[in-house]
Each structure stands twice: as C-alpha cells, then as structure tokens.
Amino acid sequence: MELVKIKGGTYYIPGPTNVGVYVFKNKQCLMVDNCLDNSQARQIDDLLQQHGLRPKYIINTHSHLDHCNGNHYFQTAYPGCQVLGNADHRLFLENPDLLATILFSTNPIKGIMKKAYPFIAQYLLDWGINKINDEKFEILSLEGHAPGQIGIVTPEKICFLGDAIFSGEILDKYSLPYLFGIADAMDTLKRLREIDADQFVVGHAERVYHRDELGKLIDRNLDNLHQYLRQVMELLEHPLTREDLLENLVVLNSLELSLAEYHILFSTVSAFVKYFYDQDAIEYSIADGRLYYYQKPD
Numbered sequence: 001m002e003l004v005k006i007k008g009g010t011y012y013i014p015g016p017t018n019v020g021v022y023v024f025k026n027k028q029c030l031m032v033d034n035c036l037d038n039s040q041a042r043q044i045d046d047l048l049q050q051h052g053l054r055p056k057y058i059i060n061t062h063s064h065l066d067h068c069n070g071n072h073y074f075q076t077a078y079p080g081c082q083v084l085g086n087a088d089h090r091l092f093l094e095n096p097d098l099l100a101t102i103l104f105s106t107n108p109i110k111g112i113m114k115k116a117y118p119f120i121a122q123y124l125l126d127w128g129i130n131k132i133n134d135e136k137f138e139i140l141s142l143e144g145h146a147p148g149q150i151g152i153v154t155p156e157k158i159c160f161l162g163d164a165i166f167s168g169e170i171l172d173k174y175s176l177p178y179l180f181g182i183a184d185a186m187d188t189l190k191r192l193r194e195i196d197a198d199q200f201v202v203g204h205a206e207r208v209y210h211r212d213e214l215g216k217l218i219d220r221n222l223d224n225l226h227q228y229l230r231q232v233m234e235l236l237e238h239p240l241t242r243e244d245l246l247e248n249l250v251v252l253n254s255l256e257l258s259l260a261e262y263h264i265l266f267s268t269v270s271a272f273v274k275y276f277y278d279q280d281a282i283e284y285s286i287a288d289g290r291l292y293y294y295q296k297p298d
Contacts, residue, residue, distance in 0.1 A: 001013060001014075001015060001043055001044070001047050002014070002047070003021065003047055003048075003051055006156070006158050006199060006201075006208060007156040007158060007198075007199070008154075008155065008156040009022050009023045009024065009135075009154070009155070009156065010022055010154045010155075010156045010158040011023065012160075012201050012208070013044060013047060014206070015035070015040070015044075016035070016036065016040070016066065016204070017033055017034070017035055017036070017066045017067055017203055017204065018033070018201055018202065018203055018204065018205065019031060019032065019033055019034055019035070019044060020032025020033060020152070020154075020158075020160045020201060021048070021053070022135070022137075022154050023053060024056070024133050024135065027052055027053055027054060028053075028054050028055075028056035028057075028133065029048065029053045029054065029055055029056060029057075030055075030056065030057040030058070030059065030132060030133070030137075031055055031057070031058045031059070031074070032058075032059050032060075032061065032152050032160040032201075033059075033060055033061055033067040033068070033160070033162065033203065034058065034060075034067065034068065034069070034070030034071065034074065035066065035069065035070040036065055036066045036069050036070075036114060037069060037070075037114060038070070038072075038073050038117070040070065041070035041073035041074065042073070044070065045073070045074070045077060054078060055074050055078050055081050056078075056080070056081060056082070056133070057081070057082050057083075057084055057132060057133070058071055058074060058081065058082070058083045058084065059083075059084050059085070059125070059137075059150075059152055060083065060085065060093060061142070061149055061150055061151065061152070061160065061161070061162025061163070061164075061203065062089065062092070062093075062145065062146035062147075062148065062149040062150070062162055062163065063089060063092035063093045063095075063096045063098075063099065063146060063147075063148075064096070064099060064146055064163070065096055065099075065113060065114055065116055067162060067163075067203065068093065068096055068119075069096065069114070069116060069117055071083050071117070071119035071121075072117035072118060072119045073117070075119050075120060082122045082124075083119055083120065083121040083122060084121075084122055084123070084124050084125050084132070085121050085122070085123050085124075085125060086123065086125045086126070086127070086139060086148065086150055087123055088141070088147075088148040088150075089146075089147060089148020089149065089150065090121070090123055090148075091147075092146070092147050092148060093121055093148070094119075094121050096116045097113070097116035099113065100112045100113040100116075102267065103260075103263040103264060103266075103267050104263060109259075111259045111260060112259065112260050112263055113260065125139050125150075126139065127139055127140075127141060135154075135155050136155055137152055137153065137154060137155070138152070138153035138196075139151070139152060140152070140153065140159075140195065141188075142161065142162065142164035142188045143180075143181060143184035143185075143187075143188055144164065144179060144180065144181050144182075144184040144185025144186070144187070144188045144189075145162070145163040145164060145177070145178065145179060145180060145185060146163065146180055147180055149162055149163070149164060149188075150162070151164060151195070153195065153196070153197050156198075157196065157197045157198045157199070158197060158198070158199050158200075158201065159195055159197035159199070159200045159201070160200075160201045161192070161200055161201065161202050161203065162203045163177075163202075163203045163204070164188050164189070164192065165189060165192060165202055165214075165217060165218065165221050166202070166204070166221055167202050167204060167205035167206065167217070168217065168220060169205070169206060170204050170205070171220065171221070171224055175224060175253055175255070176228060176249065176253065176255060176265055176268060177268070178264045178265075178267065178268055179225075179268050179271050180267075180271060181271060181274075182225070182229070182271050182272060182274070182275035183275055183278070185225065186222065186225060189218050189221050189222050189225075190218075190222075192214065192218055193214070193215060193218060197211065198210070198211055199211070200214050202217075228249070228272070229272065229275075231248075231249060231252060231253075232245065232249070232269075232272045232276070233276065233281070233295065235248050235249075236276070236282055236293055236294050236295045237294070237295055238294065239285065239292035239293070239294040240292060240293060240294070241290050241291060241292055241293075242266065242269050242270060242273060242291075242293070243266070245269050245272075245273075245293075246262075246265055246266050246269045249265070249269070250265070273293055276293075277293075280296070281295065281296060282294060282295055282296060283296050
C-alpha cells in the first residue's frame, strides 16, 4: 500500500477501493472514500501516519460498504474527524446496511453483506463549489450506481468518480455491475465528458485516467450497458419473470454467482425492468402466482 501523488495536494491510495487523499497545509487531510472493513482501515491509517497525516474530513462518493465502512474506524481513532455529505444521499450514507435490505426486500439473510459499522455524518455540502478548510472543492451529482452518488473535484482539477464509471478490468470480470437506476447511469456517463477536470480517479481501477483517455472508457461503459439493454428486450419477446431474466442473462454472459452476487444482479435486473416499463415498452401479467414481463405488441 502506498500514497501516490497525482498533483499538488491531491494523492490517492491504490487498493481494492481507491482512496483519495487531499493534504492541507497543516498536514490534516481529507479522504475521499475508504474501505470495506477495519483491517483495511488500519492499513490506510498506518500509511497516513507514516506521512505525518491526520484525517480531518471524509467524503464518501456513495454508501456502499467498500467505500464507507471505514468511517467508524477513522472517527473513533481521530475524534473530531467529520464525514461530510450531501442531503441527497444522507439516508443511505448514514444507514449503509439499507442496501442489504433493498437487495433482499426485507430484513436480509446472512451472507448478503458484511457488517456495517455505524458512524456520525455531518451534511455540509451543496452542489457546486464548497470551501473546506479554506480550499475549494466541487461536488457533482453522479446518480445511477447508487442513490445520491456524488463526485469530487479537488483544487488541482483531479476528479474522484467513485463507481459512476467502471474500469476495463472491472467490466472484464463483472460485465453486469450493480445499477440502481439505468436512465440515471446513462445520463451520468454522458455528463462525465463535461466535467472540468484534468485527471480522473475511478473507484476500482488500476491507474488514474487522463482527460483524453476517459472518453474511451465512457464509450465502453455505454456500449456494455446498451448490450445488456438489447439482451433484456430480446429476451422479453416472450413472457419472463425477473428470475427467468436473471437466469438467461447469467447463462448468456457466463456470469458467476455467489449468494450476494445473485441478489446484486437480481436488483440490477429489476432496474432494467423499471427502465423499460417507464418507457412504456413492456407490460406485465400475473398467472398462477408468477409475475411475467414481456414486450408490448406493436
């Protein structure tokens, strides 16, 4: 684990989730996202201590545990460390265990998610420019992958994107990622081209992307999403339940499933169904206790 300088006071820590670090002149720092558990949090803390840095602020791009479950550790280790957020993702950020409830549709069974550690969040961020410790940061709305997901642009024009876009290596391994809102995800991908930044840190990627490289990654993400949209509509030429849809997508794309991955992808299938239903492209029927979706006849 290492602290990699990008430009000026903007650094990042490569890892399972890339952690942004902005270093202020007084050696306090702002973290963008963190990690899945306390073991990873201790490693990050050790690294920051080696560089004489003290976490003062945390901004999480979204509420999934691999991006925010270290908040509790850092607030415990550093009294006064503040988690800053936007009101639009307050509910989910403060209650990260809600994702498991959403995935299972009720109190979830064991194995869907790791333990979520509680933390106190302060909501001081607005859309656009925010001043934190006398430095200006831009907060962007990046909905789609998670409710209220945000992006952060540092004073050096380095943008942290969280999971608003997926790296090539992630798409190679998980071609069907978790998506909460299909239309929002597509809109966000298109708007990434308009962000006033020079370099981009993706939540799960092996390197930092320069502005002239981001366009190709956007195109790949959009192409991948459109491929799944086409598959879903082709499959819905015949009535299928959501379970049938997931089964077909798994077989067609050779997707591997665990208990957690099944529910993650089942939720993504539901997002596809909502997308087409909102477009009035599909309808449903209930027969023998099963809910079927299918294309509307021309």
